[in-house]
Amino acid sequence: MSFQKRWLPILLAGIFVVAMVGASVLIGSPEVLFPEMTAILCGAWIQPKQAWNVNRPRMLALMTTGAVFGLVMNLAFPDIPLPVRAVIGYAFCALCMNIAGADMTPMLSAAILPMLLGTDSWIYPVAVFVLVVLVELGQVALERVGLRETIDYHPFRLPIEQALATWTRRLCVFALFAVPAYATGNVFLAVPPLLVAYTELTRPDFTLRLRPWRAWAVLAIAGIIGTLARDAVVNFGLPSPLVAAFAFVGLVLAWNGLRTWMPPAGAVVLLAFLVPWSNPWLYAVEVALGAAVWVCAALALFPGIRPAFADKDKGTAHNTPEEGTEV
Structure with missing residues (x-):
């Protein structure tokens, strides 16, 4: 993806992020700061082609439903342990996406984030x-001025048996790694953006499976950027909107430098502004370790294209300009 050709959507996305952070500070409500919006801005504005197979009504319905579900689980079932609520949340989102015939994976973050916080x-x-x-x-405005492609959405639902098998495997792997992290208090190992990245990487034709080290690197660097940004706010007293602006610039440089415009990395950066803060580098270290686990799990435990395949067939359609999007 050409940075020069996409500078205006990138700039507008940065303004959106800073405005969201500013609104959160102005009204004194951290709930207004939704980290996954940075990921959605990348997939819906910055990338010329939308990163998810979903139309706008379904995107709104799925994201809102996920957010409501996560909140209701907290309010109605506060005595259910966090690991159990998270597993239920993951299963609920899988069911909703299959019913809708869409793959709006950021819904996972909308549902599980309020449980963690x-x-x-x-x-x-x-x-x-x-x-x-x-x-x-x-x-819509970007489409009308020709700065992005119109959405080409086609409802997609796997046969019931295949969908059940695929999502059951995803859910089991999620539970295998996320439940111990949540149960031991090491939630940064399984923060929602990493869960979104893991779920996307389990798709057999997801092009970033060919370059897993880049998937890990961009998530790990995002964790470092988020850590530096939060530390600047907590320990140096810098205004959050200003710090968010510099953090977004760092994120764009990381995306562009690695040529891996992976939306969940954006949410990793902004999530650092919300999570409990003790040891300033704990977030960066655990995100990097967690990203390694989730990327390796997706490649090792799920079938699909892999780096070895790319070596045998260089120059194929897998060499797309927008790694991190579906083909």
Whole structure:
């Protein structure tokens, strides 16, 4: 993807992120700061072709439903342990995406994030709804001026047996690695953006499976950027919107430098502004370790294209300009 040709959508996305952070600070509500919006902006504005097979009504419905579900689980079932609620949330999102015939994987973050943060305010799902609407309006404007392709959505549903088998495997692997992380308090090993990245990498034709080290690198670097940004706010007292602006620039440089515009990395950066903060480097270290686990699990435990295949067949259609998007 050409940075020069996409500078305006990138700039607009950066302004959106800074405005969201500023609004959160202005009204004193952390629920307004939804980290996954950075990922959605990458997939819906920055990349010329939308990163997910979903139309706008389904995107809004799935994201809002996920946010409401995560909040309701906190309010209605506070005594259910976090690991169990997270597994239920993952299964719920899988069911919703299959019913909708769409692959809006950021829904996983919308549902599981409030569980990790203990969100108990209805401001959260309202904010998710409003933010997604704003992104969709911006997407329409970008389409009309020719800065991105129109959405080519085709409902896709696997046969029931195949869908059940695929999502059961994803759910089991998720539980295998995420439950111990949550149960031991090491939640940064399985923060929602890593779960989104893992789920996307389990798709057999996901092009970034050919370059797993880049998938890990961009997520690990995003963790470092997020750590530096949060540390600047906590220890140096710099304004959050200003720090978010510099963090977004760092993120864009990482995306562009690695030629891997992977949307979940954006959410990794912004999530650092919300998570509990003790040891400043704990977030970066655990995100890097978690990313390695989730990337390796997706490649080792799920069939699909792999680096060895790329070596035998160089120059094929897998060499796409937008790694991190589906083909």
